[in-house]
Amino acid sequence: MNEAVRNPAKPTPGPTKGPIIEIENLSISFFTRKGEIPAVMDFSCTVMPGEAMGIVGESGCGKSTVSLGIMRDLSNIGKIVGGKIKFQGKDMGELSDEELRSIRGNKIAMIYQEPMASLNPAMKVGQQLMEVPLIHDKVSKEEAYKRALDMVRSVKLPDPERMMRSYPHQLSGGQQQRIVIAMALLSKPALLLLDEPTTALDVTVEAGIVDLVKGLGEKFGTSMIFVSHNLGLILETCDRITVMYSGEAVETGKIKDVFDRMRHPYTQGLFRSIPLPGADKNSRPLISIPGQLPLPHERPKGCNFGPRCHHFVEGVCNAAEIPMIEVAGHEGHFSRCVRFNEIDWEALPPGAKKVNERVMPGAPVLKIEDLRKYYRVGGSEVFGSSEGRVVKANETISFMARESETVAIVGESGCGKSTLAKVLLGLETASAGTVTLGNTEIQSTGIDKRSVDTVSSIQMVFQNPFDTLNPSHSVGSQIIRTLEKFNVGKTVADRRKRMLELLDLVKLPRAFETRKPRQLSGGQKQRIGVARAFAGDAKVVVADEPVSALDVSVQAAVTELLMDIQRKNKTTMLFISHDLSVVRYIADRVVVMYLGYIVEQGTTDQIFAPPYHPYTEALLSAIPIADTSVVKKHIVLEGDIPSAMNPPSGCPFQTRCGYKKLVPDNLCETKVPPVKHLGDGHMSLCWLSDDVLAKMEPVIKFDKEHAAHEGMPDDASHGDGPGFAGTPPKRPRGKRPS
C-alpha cells in the first residue's frame, strides 16, 4: 500500500553500489499482557552509501523501535510482523542467527544515548577497544592496540595513550561518548545507528560530538541513521530526514525540502512550536499542537494525526489508511497526507494569531548581591577525618529581578545554577552575601525558619515531569496539601474550590482532581507542577528547565502557559535553562553562568548580540537551530567543563577560551577578571579589551539569498505571514545590525 522511498538515482542492486539498507513497509509490534501493540507501521526508507538519514519524532513515535528493528534486537516481546529489511541487498529476515551476529557490531554498529551503559565499567578503555579488532578481524594484539590507538586519535581525544589506560568512569560524559563512537567505528561498519547520541550531554560538548559525527560519512564512507527528537541536530548532521508520528513515517525527503517546504501538517506543527529565531513571545508567540499523541491501541482510522490537525476534513482524512504520496517537483519527497495540495500552508490555525502586549517590568522584587555558596566536602562522618575541601558552587553572584520580568539563568551542568535555586528557596543557606526578597533578607534563613508568607511567595517548578509529582497521591490532594501549607482558604471546601480554580488556570479538566500522576502525560504533570507553584500567589517562581524534558509540541504549550500566568499575576520568573533558543524567546534579561561565576549579564538583546563574552559566544554557536536560512559562526570548545572541586586558576573559562592569546601578561590564568560594564547594565567578566570586543561578529546570521529558494516550485507561494515555509524569516528580535 505504500511506495518505498527510493533514491531515483539508484543504480542496479549490488553489494557495493546499491543502497546500504532498504527498509520496505516494516511493521513491528510488541506483544504484551494487553495484547498486540503496534509500535511501527508501514515504515520505509533507503540509505545510500555515505548518506546520513535522520529520523525525528516525539517520544513514543517508534523511532527507537525502528533502529532496534534494524539490529533485530527487539526484546522477547517485540516482533517484526511485516515488511523487509535488506542490508546490502540481503534480506535480513532470511539470515541465520550466526550470520546476523556477524553483521551486528561488524557491519552495523549502534551508539546509544547513555555512553556509560555501553561501556564495561570493569575494563580499561583500551582493552574494550582492542576487543573489536581481536574478535572481528582476528588480528594480533599489537595490531589491535595500534588500530585502537589510531581510532582514539581520530575521534579527537586528547592524550590517547592515557585514555587507553583509563577506566570509563575516569572519563567525562563527552569523552565516554567519543570512546563509544571509536568502538563502533573500529569494525569499519557500513551503517552506523545513532540513537539520541548527544541527549545526555551538555550543549558545548554536544557541539563537539556533532562535529565529529558530521565528518564520519566523508572520512570513513559510513552511512548513518541518526535518531533524534531535535530538528536542529538533524539539520546539522543529515542529508535526508524522515519525520515519524505515532508509529508511522509521515514525511520524508531531503533536509532542505522538508525544512523549507514541508508538506505534512505535523511537520509544520513541529516547526511552529519550536522557538526559532524570529519567534517572539509578544508579537509572534509559538503555536503548539493541540491534543496529545494517541495511545498505540487507540489510534484513529485514517490519518493518525487527524484529531490534532486543523486541516482535518471529515470523510477525507479518516476514510482509509493513507499511503505515502510523492510531492511533485521534489525528488524523493513523500508525505502521508491526502490534502497537502489543497492546504494553504501559510494559514495559521484558528485562534492562534494573537499578539500579547509587552509587559513593562515594575519595581525590583528580588535582589541578589555578592552571593557565595561554598560546600565543604570529604572527610568521613564516622572516623571524622579533618581533611576536607571547599567546593565553591557560587561565587560573587549579583543580579536583580523586577516584577513581571523573566530573568533567564543560562549555563551547563555544574555551573552552579541549581545551587543558586536552592539558596533562593531556602534549601541551603548562603555562605556570604545577601538575597533580598521584597524587603526581607532571606539568604541565611533556611526553609524551616521562613514564614509561611515568604515560603509561598518564592516557589519552584521542577525539571523532570516524571519526578515532580508524588506517584502515591492523587493530583487534587497534592494541590490541596500545598494550599493547606500556605494557609489558603479556611475550610476543606474552600481549598477544594481553589484547587479546582487552579486546575482551570493551567487548562486541565477538573476531572483530573482524582487522577494519580501515572495516569497523566508528561506535559499534564508539568502543568500540575505549575499549578502547585502558583498556588500561594507566588511573587517569584524559579523554573528549573521546566520544559527541557518534554516533547517539542508540548514544550510550546507549557511555555505559553507559564507566560500567560506570569502576565496575569505579575510574577517574577527566574528561568533556569541551558537552551538559548528558549531563553531568547522567553526572557527579558539573561544571566550566563559558568563554574559558579556570572560571566555575562544583560538584556536579551545585549546578550544575543556582540560584543559577547567568549563563553556566551560558544554557547550560542553550539545550539543547533532548525532553520536552513541560519548561518552560524562555527566555534567548538575544546575539552570539558572543569570540575568545581578543582577549578582553574584565574578566569574560570580560561581552560577552554579561544581568546586567551589576545590578553596580555597571561592575566587570564592568574587573576579573576573584573566585571566589565558595557553600558545599560550589560556586564561581562572578561579581560578582553574594548577593541577586541568591538570587532566581534554576530554568531547567528541569516543568509539573505537563502539557498533553499533555489528551485522553489511554483506552487510555493511567497507570503509574508508568519508561516515558515517559503518565507524568509525576519531578523530575530534582539539582533541589532552591528
Add this chain to the structure above:
Amino acid sequence: MPVQYISGFTVVFEVLSRFWPVWIALVIVMGASFAYKKKLALYGQLFDSGVGIVGVGICLFWLFTAIFAATISPFDPLAQIPIMKDVLPGAVEPQSGLTYLFGGDKLARDVFSRMVYGSQIVLIIAPAATGFALMVGITLGLPAGYYGGKIDTVLSFLANLVLAFPVILLFYLLVTPGIMDTPIPYGMAGVFFLFPIIFFSVLFWTRYKNRPDRLYILLGITLILGGWIYLGLVFDKDPLHIVHIDPNQLNIFVAVVFASSPGVFRIVRGLVMDIKTRDYVAAAQTRGESPWYIMLWEILPNARGPLIVDACLRIGYTTILLGTLGYFGLGLAPESPDWGTAIKDASRLLRSFIHPALPPTIALMSFVLGLNLLADSLREQSMKD
C-alpha cells in the same frame, strides 16, 4: 484390642475431606479475586501468573487452616490416648471411631491435629512479629536515611551490632530461663511495642496538624487502642482481660522482633536515601513541610513495593526461625503443637518412626515456599509497570 487401620487411599480422601472449610473458603476468596482482579491493583495482578496463583493459594490455605483449626482437627492436639502410641498413619481410634490420619507420636497424640493447630501458632506469631519489626525498622530507618550524618552513623552502627551477633546465640541468651526471670524481656517488649504507637501518632500528627477535627479523632483512636493493647501485652493488665500473651510467647516475640528489625532498618534506610533525591521531595521541602511529614507521607508510600516483598519473605524467615527455636526447645512450652517443637520431638525417634516428623516438616516447607512464591510474583508484577 488391636488397632484397626484404614487403607492409604482412604487416608488421603479423609485428609482432603477434613479440610472442607478451607476448600470452601479458598474457592470463595480465589474466585472473587479472580473475578475482580482488574480492580484489585497489585493483588489482582498476582492472578496473572501461575506462580502468583500458587503463592496466594498456599498462603491462604494455611491462613484458613489456622482459622478453622478447631473444625478440621479430629482430636485435641494435647490429648494423649495411650493405645495410639507410635501408631502408623490411618489407625482408627477405637473409642471415638475417628482416625489418626497421620499416625500418632511417641506421646500418643494425633500428628494431624497437632500439625493443624501448629499452623495457628505460626500464623499468629510470624506475621505479628514481622509487623512489629517493620514498625521498628521503618521508624528508625526513615530518619537514618533522610538526615544521614550522625543519626545515621549511630543507628546503622547499632543495627550492624545486632546483625553481627549470631542469631541462635542471641536467642539462647534471650530465651534462657535465667534471663526470662529478669525484667529484660518485658523491658524490651515495652520499648518495641511503643514504636507502633509513636509511628501512628506522628503519622496523623504531621498530616492533620492544621485540621484539628480529624486529628483529634485519629490521635484518640491510636492512643486508646494502642494503649489498651500495650497494657495487655507488656504489663498483662488489660482491664477487659481480652489482650493477653503467654510470657513464653512474649519472649519469643520480642526475640524475633529484635533479630529482624535491623534488616528492615537497612532496607528502609537504603530506599529513603534513593527516594529523597526525587523532585517531589524537593517540592515538599520548598513548601515548608516538616521532615517527618516528608518521610512518612512523601517517601514511605513510594517505598511500599520493596517493603511488601520484603515483608513476605521475612514472614517466611520468621517461620523458619520459629521452627528452629522450637527445635532447640527454646521459648515455647514443651507440649506446644508448633511445627518446630513437633519436628524436634519426632527427630528423637526418626530411625524407628518417620511418620511423626514428616507432616510438620512438609507444612513448614510448604508455607515458606508459598510465601517465597508470593514475594517473587509480587516483585515481578510490581516491576512490570
